[in-house]
Amino acid sequence: MVSLFKKVIPIQGKYLKPFSAKVASITSNREIFCIDCFAGAARYEDEKEGSPLMLATLSDACSQWQVPVTFKIINVEPNLENFLSLESETQSWIQKGIVTNINKKFNEAVPEILSKIGNAPALFFIDPFGPTSVYFSHLLPILRRSQSATELIVNFDTDGLQRIADATQSKSDNPKTVKAISTNIQNVTEIIGRSDWLTKYQSANFSTQDKQKFLLSLYIENLMKFGYAVATYAIREALGKATKYHLIYCTRHNDGIFLMNDFIFEEENSMLSDHFENRMTLFPTSFDDENENRRKELSLLVQSFLKENTKTTRKQIKHNLIFEHFAQFHSKDYRTVVQELIASEKLHASHGKKRINDDESLTYSG
Structure with a gap:
């Protein structure tokens, strides 16, 4: 076997x-x-x-x-x-x-x-x-x-x-x-x-x-x-x-955790993609819908964390969520969600710019 x-x-x-x-x-x-x-x-x-x-x-x-x-x-x-x-x-x-x-x-x-x-x-x-x-x-x-x-x-x-x-x-x-x-x-x-x-x-x-x-x-x-x-x-x-x-x-x-998270997510995502491809004619939900729903879920988790930790960084957000939600979200998802919160002015970078790195200081205003 x-x-x-x-x-x-x-x-x-x-x-x-x-x-x-x-x-x-x-x-x-x-x-x-x-x-x-x-x-x-x-x-x-x-x-x-x-x-x-x-x-x-x-x-x-x-x-x-x-x-x-x-x-x-x-x-x-x-x-x-x-x-x-x-x-x-x-x-x-x-x-x-x-x-x-x-x-x-x-x-x-x-x-x-x-x-x-x-x-x-x-x-x-x-x-x-x-x-x-x-x-x-x-x-x-x-x-x-x-x-x-x-x-x-x-x-x-x-x-x-x-x-x-x-x-x-x-x-x-x-x-x-x-x-x-x-x-x-x-x-x-x-x-x-x-x-x-x-x-x-x-x-x-x-x-x-x-x-x-x-x-x-x-x-x-x-x-x-x-x-x-x-x-x-x-x-x-x-x-x-x-x-x-x-x-x-x-x-x-911790860098190892982030890397392994993404590699496992990619394998899981490949399995999910095959699943939807095989069942597309029977079910209206698409792979893209699943991706959108996943990021909505992550956005709620991130904002819940930010309410308790108004001063943080993108790396700290990932570190605090990744163990409980290992391989459920890709690093790209974290980047996208944080970027959307900055664009909506719920989250503010210390330098005032829209583009940030993992260690940039962030402030949450809700």
Whole structure:
């Protein structure tokens, strides 16, 4: 089965280019690492390139930039057949010292990974096969890195975690069931990295969606304790489909949040465009109408923020709204809405001009 994270590969590719260029500038040797922690085979069953080959190809492009970047890749894969596929398909990059393949489980490979990357900037892709493949303790050595340019993109199996948590609710006193309940409680605790979830989970009258939101929020809170800004995006196969996974993006730099927001929005917008194109003859609402409605919604959110923060900047507006509304609005939407508020004289730039940058001081008059 192909992971839903395959949908995120285009986002990886778009984000990695500015990430590579920016963080390489803070190093003396312009060397950065990308670690594919659950790499899988080099190709999918349909023979299309998987993330290991996509990353290797990107490395070639980085080496040809006007100011070259040495983009190194570490693939972690415990399955021997998949590992041999990686070794074969990435042999030319291995010989150049660009690719390293590790035939271990992720948690067993972490010490070797950290030894290889030293203090270099690094981006970790963590796409496990099921929620129990990554305990929070496995991430701790990564989260505790002193290198500020350490980022993580995690495919979090929200649906799978909720099912394990639900399995702790049985009232049976059958010895096998009691043992299974104990194991499930321990698994959830290990995955989210805290034990205080159980009492509220058992006592609250949660809907399925509320259960998933609750467990996800505890996980995010734990990640944030290590100085990361964390944003989440619900991964869907198509519009109207239920969310089973969340992309969790962790960075110590707000610019990264803004970039990732826009790249994910563009993928979502592409899916929305296809949706309307396929159903145009049946429904009168157009893609343009949807864009207009989205900006009206953002305008209301911005004005609500401005009523409480009359002195601000466009960057502060984005920063305060982007986490709760991650990937719902593009940077272009923020610029358009702010520009419209200036044009309507509800918002005033300090220099009195109509055109502004992100850091221009703004005053709201309502």
